[in-house]
Amino acid sequence: MSDILIRAAGQAGHITLNRPSALNALTYDMVRAINEALSTWAYADAVKLIVIDAVGEKAFCAGGDIADLYSTGRAGDFAYGQGFWRDEYRLNARIANYAKPIVTFLQGFTMGGGVGIGCHASDRIVCESSQIAMPECGIGLIPDVGGSMLLAHAPARLGEYFGLTCARMSAGDAILTGFADHFVQAKSWDALKAELMQSGDIEAAKTFYTAPPEANISAHLESISRHFCGESLGDICMNLRTDTSDFAVQSLKKITRNSPLSMASAVEMIHRLRGMQDLERALELEYRYTARAMEHGDFLEGIRAAIIDKDRSPKWKHALDKVPPVDVSFMLRPLGKDKLTFEQESTAMQIGFIGLGNMGAPMAANLATAGHNVRSFDVAGTTANGVTAAPSAVEAATGADVVVTMLPDGAILRSVADEVIPAMHAGAVLLDCSTVDVESARDVAVLCESAGVLALDAPVSGGIGGASGGTLTFMVGGTDEAYTKVLPLFEIMGQKSVHCGASGNGQAAKICNNMILGATMIATCESFALADKLGLDRQKMFDVVSTSSGYSWSMNAYCPAPGVGPTSPADNDYQPGFAAELMLKDLRLSQEAAIAVKADTPMGAMAQALYAQFVEDEDGLGKDFSAMLPKFEQSERP
Ligand code: NAD
Numbered sequence: 199m200s201d202i203l204i205r206a207a208g209q210a211g212h213i214t215l216n217r218p219s220a221l222n223a224l225t226y227d228m229v230r231a232i233n234e235a236l237s238t239w240a241y242a243d244a245v246k247l248i249v250i251d252a253v254g255e256k257a258f259c260a261g262g263d264i265a266d267l268y269s270t271g272r273a274g275d276f277a278y279g280q281g282f283w284r285d286e287y288r289l290n291a292r293i294a295n296y297a298k299p300i301v302t303f304l305q306g307f308t309m310g311g312g313v314g315i316g317c318h319a320s321d322r323i324v325c326e327s328s329q330i331a332m333p334e335c336g337i338g339l340i341p342d343v344g345g346s347m348l349l350a351h352a353p354a355r356l357g358e359y360f361g362l363t364c365a366r367m368s369a370g371d372a373i374l375t376g377f378a379d380h381f382v383q384a385k386s387w388d389a390l391k392a393e394l395m396q397s398g399d400i401e402a403a404k405t406f407y408t409a410p411p412e413a414n415i416s417a418h419l420e421s422i423s424r425h426f427c428g429e430s431l432g433d434i435c436m437n438l439r440t441d442t443s444d445f446a447v448q449s450l451k452k453i454t455r456n457s458p459l460s461m462a463s464a465v466e467m468i469h470r471l472r473g474m475q476d477l478e479r480a481l482e483l484e485y486r487y488t489a490r491a492m493e494h495g496d497f498l499e500g501i502r503a504a505i506i507d508k509d510r511s512p513k514w515k516h517a518l519d520k521v522p523p524v525d526v527s528f529m530l531r532p533l534g535k536d537k538l539t540f541e542q543e544s545t546a547m548q549i550g551f552i553g554l555g556n557m558g559a560p561m562a563a564n565l566a567t568a569g570h571n572v573r574s575f576d577v578a579g580t581t582a583n584g585v586t587a588a589p590s591a592v593e594a595a596t597g598a599d600v601v602v603t604m605l606p607d608g609a610i611l612r613s614v615a616d617e618v619i620p621a622m623h624a625g626a627v628l629l630d631c632s633t634v635d636v637e638s639a640r641d642v643a644v645l646c647e648s649a650g651v652l653a654l655d656a657p658v659s660g661g662i663g664g665a666s667g668g669t670l671t672f673m674v675g676g677t678d679e680a681y682t683k684v685l686p687l688f689e690i691m692g693q694k695s696v697h698c699g700a701s702g703n704g705q706a707a708k709i710c711n712n713m714i715l716g717a718t719m720i721a722t723c724e725s726f727a728l729a730d731k732l733g734l735d736r737q738k739m740f741d742v743v744s745t746s747s748g749y750s751w752s753m754n755a756y757c758p759a760p761g762v763g764p765t766s767p768a769d770n771d772y773q774p775g776f777a778a779e780l781m782l783k784d785l786r787l788s789q790e791a792a793i794a795v796k797a798d799t800p801m802g803a804m805a806q807a808l809y810a811q812f813v814e815d816e817d818g819l820g821k822d823f824s825a826m827l828p829k830f831e832q833s834e835r836p
Contacts, residue, residue, distance in 0.1 A: 202228045204235045209246045209398025211239040218254030223263040224311040226282050232315065233289050236296060246398030248296070249391055250315060251303040255327065258304045259312030262286065264337075268501045271492040283342070283488045284538055286314060287481040290344045291540055294318035294477045299400040303387055304328050304378060314343025317377045318477065321400060324369040324410070325384040330377050333364040335456040337504050338496025338512070340464045340487045347480035349464075350471035352376050354419050355426035357472075358434065361464045362426070363452040370413035381410035418445050425449070429469075429755070431462040432519035432764070440745055457496040457514050462521035463487055463529050470693045478540050479689060485538035487529050495529060522765070527667035532690055534567040546570045547687070550598035552591050552614055553632070554580040557658070558604030560666035561631070561691045565602075568690040573598070592621045600684060603630045607783075608638030615642045624650035627680050629687070631672070633657045633784060636702045636709070636791050639675065643701035652680035653701055657708035658692070661776050669693040673711070675704035709791055712784035715752065716805040719781075720826055722752040726759050727830035736762050758824035767822035775822035782809040 203214040213232055215222040232250075239245040252258045262282070270278035293300055293315060300319035308316045308330045316322060317330070324330075332341040332349065341349055341361045349357030352375045360367060360375060372378040380403070382390055390406045415422070425437040425446060438450040453461065467487075471480050491497035496514050503512035516525070551562040551574040559582040566572045566584030574585045575594040581587045588594035595601045595618035605611050611634050619628065628646050630639065630653075639655035646653035654676035664670040670692035674681055681697045688695035698707045725748070729739045740762045744754045756775075757763030767775035774780075785806035792799040812818035812829055 201225060202231050204231060206242075206245060207249070208395035209244065210395040211235060211242075211245045211248045212395065213248065213250045215250075215252035215259055218252075218256070220263070221257035221260035221307060222252045222254065222312070223261055224259055224286070224315065225263040226266070226285070229282070229286050229289050233285070233292065236289075236292055240297065245298070247299040247301060247394060247400055249301050249303070249394055250319065251387075251391070252305070255306060257307040257312070258302070258316055259309070260307045261309045261333075262311035262343075264501055264505065267492075268498065268506065271498050276489075276492050279492055280489050280536075283485060286311065286343060287485055287538060288540060290314040290318055291478050291481055294344065296320070301394060301400065301403065303391070304330065304372075305384060305387075307331070309333055310345075311343055313345050313348070313377065317348060318344055321380065321403065322378040323380050323382050323387075323390075323403075324372055324378040325382060325387065326369065326411075327384065328369040328372060328378070329366040330372045331364060331366040332361055335362060335460040335464055336364045336500065338457040338460055338498070338500030338514070339491055340460050340467060340484060342481075342484040342488055344477050344481055344484070346464070346467045346484055347471055347474075347477050348376055350468045350474070350480070354423045356415065356419075356422060357468050358426035358465060359415075359422045359449070361468060362431070362434065362456065362461045363449055364456060365452065368411070368414050370411045371415045373410050374413040374415065380407045382406045383408060421445050428465075430523075431458065431465050431521060433754070434465065435519045436745060454518060457500055457512070458516040458518050458521045459496055459514065459525060459529065460500075462516075463526045466526050466530060466693065470689075482538045483530065483689075486531065486533055489533060489536065489538075490529055523669075524663070524667065527663075527669050530693075531668055532564060532568045535569065537569065547599040548597055549573070549687070550575075550588075550591075550594035550596075550601040550618070551582075551585065551604070552576070552594055552601065552618070553604040553606075554582055554585075555604065555606075556662050557631075557665045558582075558602075560662070561602070561604060561670075564666075564668045564691055565687060570687075570690075591618050594618075595621045598622065598626060600627045600629055600687060602687075603628070603632060605630075605632045605634075607632070608634035611638055611642060615645060619645055619649045619651055622649070622651045625652065627652040627654060627684055629654045629656055629684055631656050631658055633708055633780075633787065634705060635787050636705045637794070639705045640702040643676065652677060652683065654680045654684060655701060655704040656684075656688070656695070657704055659708070659711065660692070664692070671695070673698055673704040673707035675699060675701045675706070705787075706791070709784055709788040712781065713788040713799065713802040713805065716781050716785050716809060716823070717801045718750045719752040719756075719758065719824060720805055720808055722750065723758050723824065723826035724830050726827055730831065752824070756824060758827040766824065768824055768827065772822045772825035772828070774820070775824070778809060778818040778821055778823045778825060779813050781823040782806070782813050785809055 201217045267279045301321040302316040302319040304316045306327050332345045349361045356375045393402045428434040438446045547570045549572045554576040562585050563582040572585040573588045573594045575588045575591045643653035656672045656674040658670040660670040672695035674697045736759045756766045760768045
């Protein structure tokens, strides 16, 4: 008997998963067969819609069939798994983008690979027995098959909750979370399928829908929003540990079983994908991880412990909240020529890149690695891997779809813009990622507009590590048209971009953010120095503040005290990181902007004065901006 039944039925194409003894686990052959059927039916006039269902009461599909993945991976053959995932993800995208309605019937377990074929359909039906889950973190993978996208769009941090705990969703939970659409009692399914096949009309299904049972998870939404909102896996664990409620304790217990690297990466992916409606981007990001999962992740060990030896004692590569961000960046780094592509993938862009310093060089290299044609220019003659050096800024910009600038200040940006804009074609984008004054950004945008060129100001946060790891955050000002055009580049160079509004608003967001950062870093450093003088142990101070109302990024993620909190420049003798003089530059920009619009910013002004003293009169030049702590250790109140 075939593992999959494919036939025309009335006005429908009918696909039935037929491996009930294996809970309908998806094999490579089944993926190929579904793909082929959808290709054939896409142009068949007689087929008005597609029904996908499964034999047996226990499961629609409990996941991908991992036996072959494990045996090939153990033998050092990673190409088999990579090929399987590539074709599976392409099928997931095809289901989501299919021009005809696809109705899926999700009884019993729908997990992992089952979500990929069941939960991207246009009409997803659940019943009393439905249990949907993304259990990948439990086997050392990440929520894939487009599940990361569904999790990213779930309300109230349910995505982080279900992704990390691998908990099962009831029918009501699945509808609330966005994994299913309609509840139809199981006893009515045969009649509904018959109606769909006979009429070929999805509207006919409506009379079968009934109110779903209440979501079990509703009672915990407040707790989930509060605990799963952290920036990282470490934050989420820390939040859960502070709560003794049964729900928090159980959630932490579930998390403790799973692969730390998988969960830390899943949080990162969910954050990157939130607010983005693009399944193919999610699948491409997932594939970066899964393509590396056997060789560099916990996948083979996860399968060994869960399925092969069944000892349920996996030896994960990391301890629970000790996953270095650089390991997550490595797993999610672009794959270059091995990137997952889809049939309608757009061709590579022509990019001019001007200013290849500490930040610009790795950003340009990441664009080239992702397959774009990058021509670069820097007055200092610097270049980057995979990039072609041009003899002038004008030659780098000529013919480019996008010209990226990463320059020291507003005056240099203005002079480079004067040079290159006349060489750019109408509709091309000038993307400035430098940190400059708001006025320069807005003046350059006006210049662009008069030449028919689109302009974006997109300063970054994330420093040199973020530039090389492709994990920057972009704060973007400019038109929707320009933002949409450049979005694929932001996703290569960064983990997040926020469109802040019209031209100049990106720079406005950057200087406001850094004004807060400067002030909180000073407050954190002077508090540590005060704690020292009061005889309070620094570790105790960190333990209290990092989980109390004084917490901030400066304390929790970039602690200025050596040996305390996560690794930071303080642990490397205050080598930057983010240099004190760059912080001073940003604080000056914030105060110039504040003066221009008559905003009262006394804390910002004080922060600027303190950093000016530190950099210009003391020994702060060339040190990380957190080296304010040794400064306060030494100084005394007059
Ligand atoms: P950088 O000094 O290392 O790089 C600037 C580059 O621009 C240099 O290589 C320089 O030769 C080149 N340049 C100067 N004038 C030029 C011209 N007319 N034509 C072509 N090239 C020219 O600085 P960076 O650290 O790479 O920072 C770049 C920008 O990013 C700055 O605006 C900075 O404020 C901002 N930024 C830096 C960091 C960081 O951690 N370094 C973090 C966030 C934002």
